[in-house]
Amino acid sequence: MLKILVMGATGNVGREVLRLLLSHNCNVCAAVRNPDTAKDILGSNIECVRFDFTNPDTFANAFVRVNKLFLVRPPALANIRKEIAPALDAAKLAGVKHIVFLSILGAESNPFVPHSQIENYIQKLGIKATFLRCSFFMQNLNTTHREDIKTRGELLLPAGNGKTSFIDIRDIAAVAVRTLIEDRHQGKAYTLTGSEALTYYEVADIFTSVLGKPIRYNPSLLKFIRKMRSSGFAIDFILVMVAIYTTARLGLASKITSDTEQLLDRLPLTIRQYIEDYQQFWLSS
Incomplete structure (x- = not known):
């Protein structure tokens, strides 16, 4: 069975992604720093695994049998090569085949933002990816x-x-779930706006x-x-x-795009x- 690991699981987008994935035929797991406290937030029906970008000892167990990864950059981590890349290396080594990355509007043309650096690193690793370049969260x-x-x-x-072309995180999560479940989105980048x-x-x-x-x-x-x-x-x-x-x-x-509407088949x-x-x-x- 498809196994999806969700990062940023206790955040706004991550929680909604988890909620929506539960209605699909897949094994869903939340990557969290503290599984005990995360259960209080996410509920006892969500499987949690300990994961910390700054602690490589947590990588191997978190990625066991994971096929797909929903990747969210912790806001406090800006040194991509030191703080994010080792986890992505571990994901590739573990056999992760597809990453859906929560990026930001304009990342493709701004090499100074961390999201752009993460996109480039994923591409260098050769893991199939989908980049969700989102506008300002409502x-x-x-x-x-x-x-x-x-x-x-x-x-x-x-x-x-x-x-500002505001977007609701409920729409972002719905798009994320579709791109995780459907393989046709691999190698694509979507600019998500309202x-x-x-x-x-x-x-x-x-x-x-x-x-x-x-x-x-x-x-x-x-x-x-x-x-x-x-x-x-x-x-x-x-x-x-x-x-x-x-x-x-x-x-x-x-900037306003039609990507969100086309992916969700609704406004x-x-x-x-x-x-x-x-x-x-x-x-x-």
Whole structure:
């Protein structure tokens, strides 16, 4: 039976990938740093195996009889040759035949981002791969930006008036599962976006409409940095966030493709649908 190992299993995309894979005829396993605590998050019906990119001793057991791998780069790991490549070497040695990698929009033309380096390394290894180059996750708005929206009615991020082709992680996961189950996607790269590109002013207006309370967009870079620092985020993480939003401010995140629609045989979820489905995150209890 096909065995699929899912990395980033306790994250937003990984959890949804696991949930969807359970309805398919395959052996699904979650690669996690701590199987005991992961069970509390994922539930007892998910098989968990200990895996840590920074601990090569965990590699061999994690890849036993694995045919396909859903690969997610941990945000804290940026030195690809030192921190990611050894695990990919072990995957090839163990006989992994196909990797579906959660990449980012524009990775193919930006050699400086870690995702681009991972794509190149997988290709050098000669493992068949599918690259999912995703636009900005809608779900960042109910995680990273949740408290700003909920407690202050403020969407605080330095994206200027640039448009973003947001994508729902539920659509990403659905595409990931299809590319894992169907062999016809090997050797392909898909640029996954929503079907609309919006400014954050427009997003704030939709929040206001759905939540029934005023949400204001604040594009101040200085206030964003100060707020992130006061919230305890490391400066390196903040600088990455600023770079991402600068991409949006410059209009480089507005690209819309038909890949998501074609792969799912339906239109991608909209930002309004997302806010409606997740509204409990921003409404006071």
